[in-house]
């Protein structure tokens with residue numbers, strides 16, 4: 031890492047907020063004004079709204095991530111975790127991918143560590159569940175689902191087959207509803223190539239503790255989304271939760287019991303728990319408490335935004351809701367990052383801070399090829415769309431929102447190719463254990479059976 035005399039702006043997290051804030055700072059900064067250091071355990075930013083499509087094979091997983099070193103060539107990018115912050119000494123402790131942890135001094139700090147899956151102590155969940163927060167999980171889920179079809183197609187054991195073909199998704203927000211919609215679509219497509227598996231043999235189950243799904247698009251479109259999924263054979267159980275899933279035996283509060291090899295957990299997120307070690311003021315649910323300028327309460331050199339921050343929603347507050355906070359979504363993360371970047375530059379130069387204010391522009395959700403819901407706010411007009419048109423809105427919006435032209439072009443190319451070449455439905459499950467086959471080939475060979483027997487006979491005679 032660089033040890034220049036320039037002030038250091040340390041950006042903790044290279045996701046939505048981290049990437050966009052760093053880009054903004056670098057764009058507005060004068061040559062040599064500061065060193066921008068971005069620390070993230072991954073060397074890439076993940077465009078999370080595309081994870082369901084990556085899980086369904088509609089977009090190549092590599093095109094859903096943005097390499098930090100490539101898009102931030104003027105920043106110092108460190109691959110590791112920030113584990114603690116010492117505000118008195120203004121140093122952060124970094125645990126790199128390998129080797130000893132070390133301290134990194136900073137002058138200005140940006141906290142952008144996002145959220146992690148919110149889980150509960152449900153027996154079996156930690157061992158059986160898979161989340162949907164990172165590209166690794168999307169790739170893993172896709173391989174796993176296709177592998178279940180392979181297994182079911184080639185077994186004679188009816189119990190194994192039933193368990194393999196039962197897919198349980200817990201959580202019906204954006205992430206859950208979109209993922210089950212996309213994965214069901216992929217499995218339906220893939221089943222055409224199997225002799226002994228058809229869509230009717232599969233069971234897709236969506237569970238949510240609330241009484242609706244897709245709350246982000248409002249009650250009417252949420253209800254449409256539910257009916258649409260049910261029309262495709264998905265069983266939707268609302269106002270219920272999962273009690274346990276030990277060894278894949280799923281027990282729901284409503285009494286339903288099924289065996290399943292696939293339990294996808296998308297029941298919400300919570301702020302990154304590491305925040306509790308940073309000594310920053312936290313809100314009741316663990317978010318960093320910020321002012322409307324995105325400065326952390328009680329500081330003038332630390333900013334926070336995105337899923338790990340509780341940012342006052344000025345639009346909601348002006349409309350009379352004194353306790354309005356910005357919801358954790360990409361729409362806010364992106365816009366907060368820009369204001370945050372400007373405010374860091376202003377803070378460094380001693381200029382006043384801007385307030386963050388953004389009126390909700392709506393939400394779009396894809397539920398599989400040519401299916402979706404969209405809720406668009408244009409001034410006083412609220413437009414609700416469903417079906418193919420909503421799906422085009424979803425693809426158009428996210429395709430253009432994808433960071434960098436390089437990634438946008440790759441994503442649109444994937445979609446275009448899929449029109450002509452059809453979706454790829456091969457499982458590469460062995461990717462998770464790539465050394466296994468080589469190990470088998472390279473390990474010392476046992477003595478050949480025939481030779482060993484001859485030797486034994488010779489000894490005996």
Ligand SMILES: Cc1cc2nc3c(=O)[nH]c(=O)nc-3n(C[C@H](O)[C@H](O)[C@H](O)COP(=O)(O)OP(=O)(O)OC[C@H]3O[C@@H](n4cnc5c(N)ncnc54)[C@H](O)[C@@H]3O)c2cc1C
Pocket residue numbers: 042043044045046047048069070071072074075076077078079080081082110111112113142143144145162163204205302304335336337338358359360361362363394395
């Ligand atoms: C499946 C899914 C679908 C979604 N769909 C939509 C949608 O359609 N529309 C929408 O508006 N929003 C959607 N969202 C939400 C949206 O993606 C998030 O609100 C947005 O990514 C938040 O940005 P962020 O920068 O706060 O966090 P993130 O983008 O998650 O970035 C946090 C970064 O911090 C890093 N980090 C974690 N711990 C440390 C540490 N100790 N040290 C350093 N770095 C660390 C992480 O590796 C990560 O790169 C979706 C989310 C998911 C999971």
